[in-house]
Amino acid sequence: MTFYDIKRQYNTFDFENYTTGVSDKMVESSMQKEILNDMDFLNLLSPKALNHIEEMAQKAHETSIKHFGKGILLYAPLYVSNFCINNCIYCGFSTKNKIKRKVLSFEEIEENCKIVSEYGIRHILLVTGESSVKTPLSYLKKCVEILKNYFDVVDIEIYPLEESGYKELADAGADGLTIYQETYNEELYKLLHTQGAKSDYKYRLDTCKRAGKANYRNLNVGVLLGLNDFVSEIFFAGIHAKYLQKSFSSAEIGMSFPRLRPAVGTYKPKTVISDKNLIQAICAVRLFINRISIAVSTRESKELRSNLIPLGITKMSAGSSTEVGGYAEKRKCSDGQFKINDTATVDEVKKMIYKKDYQPLMKDWTIL
Amino acid sequence: MNKDFFNIAGIELKSRIFIGSGKFSNNKLIPEIIKSSQAQVMTVAVRRFDFQNPKENILSYIPENIHVMPNTSGARNADEAVRIAHIAKNAAKTDLIKIEIINDNKYLLPDNYQTAKACEILAKEGFKVFAYMNADLYAARDMQNAGVAAVMPLGSPIGTNKGLKTKEMIRILTEEIIAPIIVDAGIGKPSDACECMEMGCAAVMINTSISSSQNPVLMAEAFKDAVNAGRKAFLAKLGAVSDRAKASSPLTDFLN
Numbered sequence: 001m002t003f004y005d006i007k008r009q010y011n012t013f014d015f016e017n018y019t020t021g022v023s024d025k026m027v028e029s030s031m032q033k034e035i036l037n038d039m040d041f042l043n044l045l046s047p048k049a050l051n052h053i054e055e056m057a058q059k060a061h062e063t064s065i066k067h068f069g070k071g072i073l074l075y076a077p078l079y080v081s082n083f084c085i086n087n088c089i090y091c092g093f094s095t096k097n098k099i100k101r102k103v104l105s106f107e108e109i110e111e112n113c114k115i116v117s118e119y120g121i122r123h124i125l126l127v128t129g130e131s132s133v134k135t136p137l138s139y140l141k142k143c144v145e146i147l148k149n150y151f152d153v154v155d156i157e158i159y160p161l162e163e164s165g166y167k168e169l170a171d172a173g174a175d176g177l178t179i180y181q182e183t184y185n186e187e188l189y190k191l192l193h194t195q196g197a198k199s200d201y202k203y204r205l206d207t208c209k210r211a212g213k214a215n216y217r218n219l220n221v222g223v224l225l226g227l228n229d230f231v232s233e234i235f236f237a238g239i240h241a242k243y244l245q246k247s248f249s250s251a252e253i254g255m256s257f258p259r260l261r262p263a264v265g266t267y268k269p270k271t272v273i274s275d276k277n278l279i280q281a282i283c284a285v286r287l288f289i290n291r292i293s294i295a296v297s298t299r300e301s302k303e304l305r306s307n308l309i310p311l312g313i314t315k316m317s318a319g320s321s322t323e324v325g326g327y328a329e330k331r332k333c334s335d336g337q338f339k340i341n342d343t344a345t346v347d348e349v350k351k352m353i354y355k356k357d358y359q360p361l362m363k364d365w366t367i368l
Numbered sequence: 369m370n371k372d373f374f375n376i377a378g379i380e381l382k383s384r385i386f387i388g389s390g391k392f393s394n395n396k397l398i399p400e401i402i403k404s405s406q407a408q409v410m411t412v413a414v415r416r417f418d419f420q421n422p423k424e425n426i427l428s429y430i431p432e433n434i435h436v437m438p439n440t441s442g443a444r445n446a447d448e449a450v451r452i453a454h455i456a457k458n459a460a461k462t463d464l465i466k467i468e469i470i471n472d473n474k475y476l477l478p479d480n481y482q483t484a485k486a487c488e489i490l491a492k493e494g495f496k497v498f499a500y501m502n503a504d505l506y507a508a509r510d511m512q513n514a515g516v517a518a519v520m521p522l523g524s525p526i527g528t529n530k531g532l533k534t535k536e537m538i539r540i541l542t543e544e545i546i547a548p549i550i551v552d553a554g555i556g557k558p559s560d561a562c563e564c565m566e567m568g569c570a571a572v573m574i575n576t577s578i579s580s581s582q583n584p585v586l587m588a589e590a591f592k593d594a595v596n597a598g599r600k601a602f603l604a605k606l607g608a609v610s611d612r613a614k615a616s617s618p619l620t621d622f623l624n
Contacts, residue, residue, distance in 0.1 A: 065580045066527045069391020120421055249472045250444050291474050357393045363418040365442060368451050 003243045004205055007184065007236060015042075015232045022046035031055060036288045041238055044284035045231045053280060060283035060312040067291050071361040072309060072353050074318045074346065075123035075295075076116050077157070080104045080143055082324050084129030086196035095196070102324045103134050109143060113150040115327045119319050119346040122363045123153040125178060130159035130198055137165050141172045148173035153365045155218055159197065160207040166214035175365065176218025177211040179204070180258065183227045184236035192227065208240075212248035217365075219244050219251045220295065225273040225281075226260035234281045238288050245289065254293035254315070257281055261299050261339055275304060279311060286312035298342040302352070305342055309356045318349035372603065374570060376548055377464060377496035377517035379435060383408045384565065384595050386437070386550060387588070388575025390416070395429040397584060402434055405588035409435045411466050411573070414456045415442040427460060437498065439466040446485035453490050465490060466498040466520070475525045480507035484514060491515035500552050503537035505544060512547045519545060520573060522553035523564070527576050529556030532563060542568045558587075558594030565598025566606060 019042065027049045030040035043049065044056065081103040087095050104112070116124065124147055128135045140158060147154045155176035156169060166177070183189050186201050193199045208219045221240050223233040237255060245253045259273050273281075282294060295315035296308055305316060320340060321327050344352065350360040374381040387407040389398060402410065410430055417438075418424040430436055438456035443449035446469065453465045467490070469482040478500050484507055491497050491514050499511045503521035511519050521538050524530035531554060532538065541549050548570035555561050561572045574591055581587040 062580075065391075066529060066576055069576070069579055070393035071391070120424070122418070122420075245474055249474065250470075252473050291476070354394065359392065359394050361416070362421065362424050363416055366415045366417070366452060366455055368448055 002206065003209070003240055004202055006239065006243060007205075010236075015229070015235070018042065019046035019048075019231055022048045024048055024051060027052050031059060031287070038235075038239055041284060041288040042231070042235055044287060045234055045280065049280060049284070050276060053276065053283070056283040056287065057279065057311055060286040061310050063286055063290050064310075064312040064314070068314050070358045072313065072358050073123060073315045073361045073364050074121060074349065075125055075153075075155075075315060076119070076121045076317055076320050076346075077125040077127045077297075077322065078109075078112055078116065078147070079127045079322060079324045079326065080109060081128045081131065081135045083131040083134035084196075085131050085133070086198040087194055089192055089194075103139075104325045106142060106146060108325050108328065109146050111328045112325050113147060116319075117150040120350075120362050121319070121346060122151055123155070123365075124151040125155045125157055125317075126174075127157045128159070130196065132159060132197075137161070137168060141168060144169055144172040144174050148367070152363050152367055153218075155220070160204055161210070163210040163213050166211045166216065170214050170216060174216070176216050176220065176252075176254075177208060178218075178220040178222075178254075178256070179207045179211075180222045180224055180256070181205060181237070181240070182224045184223060184233055184240075185228050188228055205240075208244055209247065212244060212251055215250075217251060218254060218293070219248065220254035220256060220293070222256035222258055224258055224260060225278070226271060229271060230273050230277055230281065234284065238285050241285075241292055242289055245292070252293055253289070254295060255285055256295045256297065258297060258299055261341065278304075279308070282308065282312050298340045300341055302342040302344050305349075306352050306356060309353060309358050316349065316353075318344070319346040372599065374548075376570070377498075381408050381435075381571075382406075383592075384571040384599060385561075385591055386411060386552075386571055386573040387578070388573065389413075389426060389430075390441075391575055391579035392584065393579075395426055398426075398429040399431055400585045401578060401588045402431060404585045405574075405578075405592045407434070407588075407592075409437055411437045411439050411575075412460070413441045414438045414452050414459065417455075417459050419459065435464065436460050436462055437464040437466050438462065439468050439500075440486075441468045441470070443467075443469050443486075444471050445469060445479075446482045446489065449482070449486040450489050453486075453495060457495070463495050464498070464517075465495045466500060468500045476527070477525060478502055478522070480504055480510075483507070484510040487511045487516050488514040498550070503534040503541060505537070505540055508541050508545050508547075512545055516547055518548040518550050518570065520550045520552035523551050523560065524554030524556075526553040528554055529577050529580070530554050531556050531560040535563075535567075538564070538569065539567055558590045561591055562594040562598035562601075565595055566601045568602055571595075 026043050030043040153175045157178040189201045223237045294313045296313050297317045298320040353360045383406045385407045386409045389412050438460050440449040440452040469479045471479050497516045498518045499516045500520045508519045524533040550571045551564045552573035578584050578587045
């Protein structure tokens with residue numbers, strides 16, 4: 001059974017009607033369970049669960065400490081291109097936005113790698129816009145090979161590939177894949193992604209499965225919070241993550257909770273996800289899938305990131321730049337994907353983690 | 369009791385607690401934990417060795433008189449475990465290796481088949497192999513035949529603190545396996561560790577229950593006391609368990 005089949009079972013499910021009917025008792029009952037089913041997860045995402053946010057946070061904290069200890073892995077994104085063939089109306093990289101565009105040369109990539117690795121970062125996320133013309137597979141392969149000379153783990157956040165493409169990148173040294181469905185709502189997805197390869201909803205939904213078949217170690221999913229109502233989106237991302245955990249038992253499954261940030265263009269979020277809802281989502285996911293890696297990026301403020309540490313997160317980006325080659329360029333050569341919220345340096349992030357009585361981890365894998 | 373040394377892999381140990389290093393809030397805690405637990409062996413994940421940055425290198429926090437036992441966590445099969453073991457040997461300058469082969473990222477249960485294969489290869493190469501395993505008699509025999517220094521059955525899934533869910537299987541191992549039995553994973557309370565020692569296990573391996581407590585240093589000390597108590601009880605031989613009451617002052621003794 002594909003995840004599309006699983007998701008289709010909820011096509012006629014009325015999320016709003018169900019969640020408004022959730023009682024305090026239902027939330028308490030779901031929280032007391034050791035193994036939560038889909039409806040328990042939904043109960044914890046309901047408005048009523050906000051009455052129990054502290055208990056949820058305490059339980060999420062305990063669960064995280066038992067499974068992951070008090071370590072927070074640091075990573076950084078490296079944008080190598082912002083060329084994109086898609087017209088995602090909410091994204092700064094959208095083909096319709098008149099921004100400065102650039103593809104890094106291999107020399108420029110080396111230059112950026114040197115700088116980021118000098119910060120102490122050992123886990124890197126290779127990011128591109130979605131253009132198989134400007135950044136073909138052969139280019140991405142070479143990028144991964146260069147990155148592998150500087151970093152222990154290379155995850156990729158690129159346009160979806162066939163399984164054979166993922167295998168080629170794995171052979172070059174790629175360890176994991178991050179891909180956001182953006183929205184799990186198929187109708188809304190069609191409205192938001194009107195042209196380009198990204199308009200194929202099902203192909204994108206199966207992306208992690210293709211990477212899983214290519215034996216990737218890390219598979220990370222997420223939704224872009226603000227495009228649609230947060231309850232159904234987090235619910236589907238959560239059951240997608242659980243599906244992947246069952247399908248690819250040897251992979252570490254991860255989830256991110258990116259909230260829309262100001263970017264080039266005129267798009268305004270449909271819904272604004274509050275800090276309280278973000279915390280509710282993180283805690284609910286931690287209780288639904290105990291062993292899941294949860295990442296928080298520099299889209300969030302320094303203060304909020306600090307407060308999220310004991311709530312169940314396991315990974316944080318640090319010292320990030322969302323501009324192409326932004327670590328090395330002294331003058332701005334391209335526009336970023338979105339405006340960063342936490343501009344702290346890697347050292348400042350490390351200090352912040354220690355201050356919360358946690359330990360920053362720079363390395364969590366050994367090159368084989 | 370003072371002479372109750374524990375000889376394993378050519379090392380003479382007085383302490384029967386092995387400590388994991390993976391889950392603490394700060395590596396600076398490590399010397400304090402070692403001191404309060406009186407542990408003499410600490411496991412470290414090779415995947416976390418960071419020689420490029422001495423400040424982040426966990427090995428520099430472990431006192432010199434402590435035996436470092438690298439582990440192969442992150443390995444998904446025997447081949448990967450063997451390669452990690454070779455990295456460990458060069459990096460940590462030791463032939464001790466704890467084999468962890470996990471192909472299930474939800475429960476982190478070890479793969480006994482792949483573990484036995486890796487044990488066979490590495491023991492032949494001269495490594496002192498400690499095998500983290502599901503408590504299973506046949507697999508333990510395979511690992512013993514491969515020449516491991518110890519088998520390390522889990523008490524319950526790692527990180528759960530659920531205690532000795534596999535107690536009966538561990539009891540069978542203590543009876544049937546000649547290699548030392550070190551219970552690893554799942555020990556949640558000092559009383560669980562005490563019970564392992566009362567059963568005749570050679571040692572226990574602790575991490576989560578110490579690192580997730582409110583006061584890890586005090587908890588480490590509690591484990592030391594519990595392990596000592598359990599070991600003393602084992603040496604003293606526990607009294608027999610009976611379904612019927614047996615009076616300590618029999619009333620019909622005069623008939624004899």
